[in-house]
Amino acid sequence: MFAAEYEPAEIMSRRRNPRAPVSFDVPIGEGGLRRALCKIVDISVHGVRMQTHSALRVGSTIWLTLPLVGIVTADVMWADDFNAGCRLRKPLADKLLQQLLAL
Secondary structure, eight states: OOOOOOOOOOOOOOOSSOOEEEEEEEEEEETTEEEEEEEEEEEOSSEEEEEOSSOOOTTOEEEEEETTTEEEEEEEEEEOSSEEEEEESSOOOHHHHHHHHTO
């Protein structure tokens, strides 16, 4: 029989602020054109994670129309088939983030 003890390694997060879970269906655009809808699944003052219906390219710039905020510009930092993480070009104010979380 095999027995072992282990201690999980701490994972260092590169995020400046923790993200909070949300569920917003918002328009997404790229290159000045409205592309489709996406679902924002978590958000922080500096970024969002979203589910999309089509793949996004890492390094591309997109715009999102967030409730209470309006249009924001974001850079795609990572993406797989139908998920992406984006950094907002202009961070959200803490008060505005709290209002979004209350929706």
